[in-house]
Amino acid sequence: MASARSPSRGYDIIGDIHGCAHTLEHLLEQMGYRKINGIYQHRKRQAIFIGDIIDRGPRIREALHLVHDMVEHGSARIVMGNHEYNALGYCTRARPGSGKTFLREHNARHDRLIRETLEQFDHYPHEWNEFLEWFYDIPLFIEEEEFRAVHACWDERLIRQFLETQDSPCIDEDFLHASAAIESFAGQVMDTLLRGTDLPLPDGMSITGRDGYIRKFFRTKFWADDPRTYGDVVFQPDPLPEDVARRKLSEKERREILRYPRGERPVFVGHYWMEGEPAPLKPNVACLDYSAVKYGKLVAYRMDGEQELLPEKFVYVNVERPELSGSFQTEDSVAR
Known part of the structure; x- marks a missing residue:
């Protein structure tokens, strides 16, 4: 995987794309990237994609080609999203004796999540297999x-342990197979870095999300400074019931909640389906996933080395009609 680094180079960190290739082209052009020999490039900056290029959207194949070509050329880098990881598991046969056919079960929910991707590559099976191989070259994080950049959660302890075992920020096929057991070290690495941290709901409670999926846990912030209640740490599109949100965290829960201190360098994530006006979550934490494929915003942050993130450096494209139509509204406070 090619990468380019220059002390004077700025970075444009881009949130979850999910097959919205036209929207991505519009955002890149808004930020001053131009196609040269078919590849988007910027003479002074490098794009960094936060993962989840595939699934759900209308132009997944086009988005993958665009991002892959930028990465191979050195005009971009990328970290793995949970959807790229899921695709590897879905398309990889389990080893004999495991009791499974594929690493990621082919059930109704998993079939639905990857359906658009497989349909759009139906006539291009060799391309899809090549992209699956490329996914192994995508690092889990950039530092x-x-x-720092990671798809869902920066866990310093897990990342350091991972580097000791892998000697690289990328996974291999053995690690993929090991990660199918969620309780294993590999399973914890992939679940935490690509999906985030969580807490169980109290007293056996479950909630049904907007996607119809029934959950017995809720996603949590990995940067809360001094959380006291469940409401202080919840971080997901579906709200907690009011009485649960007011529930006090136990001392054990408070000890176990991951902390990302204010003194650490800024970290960028995607994954969480944010809404509203893009802004930092705290001075050194930003989420760049603003639900583009659900006609929200495709968001970037223009990073130039500042250690306190600035609201005016978020750039985004509003997607108010189907991506298919190419109708967008843009906000670009710091175009270069």
Whole structure:
């Protein structure tokens, strides 16, 4: 995987794309990227994709080609999203004796999540197999002197242990197979870094999300400074029932909740389906997933080494009609 690094180079960190290739082209052009020999490039900046290029959207194949070509050329880098990881598991046969056919079960929910991707590659099976191989070259995280990037959660302890075992920020096929057991070290790495942290709902309670999926846990912030209640740490599109949100965290729960201190370098994530006006979650944490494929916003942050993130450096494209139509509204406070 090619990468380019220059002390004077700025970075444009881009949230979850989910097959919205036209929207991505519009955002790149808004930020001053131009196609040269068919590849989007910027003479002074590098794009960093936060993962989840595939699934759900109308132009998944086009989005993958665009991102892949930028990464191979060095005009972009990328971290793995949970959807790329899920695709590897879905398309990889389990080893004999495991009791499974595929690493990721082919059930109704998993079939639905990857359906658009497989349909759009139906006539291009060799391309899809090549992209699956490329997914192994995508690192789980990027760490620069000025910032960090990971799809869902920066867990310093897990990341350091992972680097000791893998000697690389990428996974291999053995690690993929090991991660199918969620209780294993590999399973915890992939679940935490690509899906985030969570807490169980109290007293056997469950909630039904907007997607119809029944959950017995809720996703939590990994950066809360001094949380006291469940409401202080919940971080997901579906709200907690009011009485649960007011429930006090136990001392054990408070000890176990991951903390990302204010003194650490800025970290960028995607994954969480944010809404509203893009802004930092705290001075050194930003989420860049604003539900583009659900006609929200495709968001980027223009990073130039600042250690306190600035609201005016978020750039985004509003997607108010189907991506298919190419109708967009943009906000670009810091176009270069």
